[in-house]
Amino acid sequence: MLASINDQSKSNGNLLHARVIKLFSLVGASITGGMCLLSLLGNNNTLTLILLVACTTYLIALFSLKKFNIKVSAIIIIYSLYLLMFYLVFSGGVAQTGPLWIFIVAPVSVYVLGFRLGLINLAIFLCIVCIIMFLPQHLVAHEAYTPEFKLRLILSFLTMTFLSALYEYSSMQFYRNVLELSAKYQQLAMSDPLTKLANRRNASAVLQQEKARIDRNHEPLSVLLCDLDHFKSVNDKYGHNAGDMVLMELAKVFTDNVRQQDCIARWGGEEFLVILPQTSAEQAGIIAEKIRLSVQNHTIHFLKHQIQVTISIGISQLTEDETIDELINNADKCLYQAKTLGRNRVHP
Numbered sequence: 001m002l003a004s005i006n007d008q009s010k011s012n013g014n015l016l017h018a019r020v021i022k023l024f025s026l027v028g029a030s031i032t033g034g035m036c037l038l039s040l041l042g043n044n045n046t047l048t049l050i051l052l053v054a055c056t057t058y059l060i061a062l063f064s065l066k067k068f069n070i071k072v073s074a075i076i077i078i079y080s081l082y083l084l085m086f087y088l089v090f091s092g093g094v095a096q097t098g099p100l101w102i103f104i105v106a107p108v109s110v111y112v113l114g115f116r117l118g119l120i121n122l123a124i125f126l127c128i129v130c131i132i133m134f135l136p137q138h139l140v141a142h143e144a145y146t147p148e149f150k151l152r153l154i155l156s157f158l159t160m161t162f163l164s165a166l167y168e169y170s171s172m173q174f175y176r177n178v179l180e181l182s183a184k185y186q187q188l189a190m191s192d193p194l195t196k197l198a199n200r201r202n203a204s205a206v207l208q209q210e211k212a213r214i215d216r217n218h219e220p221l222s223v224l225l226c227d228l229d230h231f232k233s234v235n236d237k238y239g240h241n242a243g244d245m246v247l248m249e250l251a252k253v254f255t256d257n258v259r260q261q262d263c264i265a266r267w268g269g270e271e272f273l274v275i276l277p278q279t280s281a282e283q284a285g286i287i288a289e290k291i292r293l294s295v296q297n298h299t300i301h302f303l304k305h306q307i308q309v310t311i312s313i314g315i316s317q318l319t320e321d322e323t324i325d326e327l328i329n330n331a332d333k334c335l336y337q338a339k340t341l342g343r344n345r346v347h348p
């Protein structure tokens with residue numbers, strides 16, 4: 001149950017990520033589309049063609065977000081953006097303004113690729129930009145920038161990268177803290193503070209889930225309702241702290257005697273509910289007897305006292321047309337029978 005709540009938080013995060021990537025693609029397509037028209041009017045054919053390709057690529061990224069997944073769109077956005085920037089630095093764009101656009105690469109990279117991968121990609125990106133700018137003209141003819149311009153471009157790009165990484169890192173930490181905190185509060189809301197077992201609310205949710213499951217696969221499900229015998233006298237004789245200790249120890253005994261897939265809950269004060277999926281009443285009887293004997297043979301040490309307790313157990317198996325309330329009521333009736341027949345026993 002807790003895992004599913006955490007999964008839900010993560011899928012909400014993914015949904016937000018998908019929305020932002022969608023926005024990036026839309027903004028990218030609109031800007032490159034607009035710039036494409038401007039360069040067409042300015043008769044710059046090569047730039048027009050490149051911007052048209054970029055605009056189409058962003059539209060493909062937007063489309064692939066609906067058809068495929070976020071990762072494909074993210075890769076398309078980032079690497080097409082890099083290629084466009086390399087071209088703008090190489091050609092100088094319009095009146096040497098091309099390199100100004102490289103500043104958008106830093107925040108987009110760390111957001112889309114994440115902190116680590118984003119930084120690695122930015123380092124490689126900057127190296128390639130430097131190679132383009134410092135490439136000797138006699139090797140490949142490209143836009144020539146003054147040394148001052150190149151130095152300032154690199155320094156301001158590094159500053160932008162640092163700020164973007166810092167922002168991404170702090171929002172990552174914040175997101176992690178929120179996830180941890182929400183898991184902690186969910187844990188508190190679903191478990192019993194004394195025994196750390198599932199609480200009644202949690203057990204009810206598990207029962208509803210199991211009911212929905214067996215309505216489909218028709219597998220048996222049984223419950224054991226266990227109640228401590230004469231627990232009041234334990235409290236009266238040894239004190240309330242000793243009583244608490246008994247409850248905590250019993251929680252361990254229960255846990256040691258059931259399978260991983262079973263759920264043990266503190267149903268009430270000194271009442272425990274064991275939910276046994278894929279278990280018939282007959283099989284549940286064997287488990288109940290095992291638990292009863294383990295409790296009987298277990299000695300609880302509290303200060304200088306050695307406390308021994310017993311439990312009574314009522315068993316009920318869920319039938320096809322039965323509700324969860326009816327299942328628990330039946331188990332309660334069996335438990336009552338076990339108590340009237342002398343306690344320290346399993347019924348039926």
Ligand SMILES: Nc1nc2c(ncn2[C@@H]2O[C@H](COP(=O)(O)OP(=O)(O)OP(=O)(O)O)[C@@H](O)[C@H]2O)c(=O)[nH]1
Pocket residue numbers: 194227228229230231232233235239240241242243244247268269270339343
């Ligand atoms: N120490 C402690 N005692 C609790 C807790 N919750 C319930 N109890 C006690 O459990 C006792 C239950 O008493 P009863 O309902 O009379 O039942 P019983 O003495 O176990 O007798 P039978 O069930 O008839 O065998 C009460 O004394 C409650 O105070 C708890 O969290 N800690």
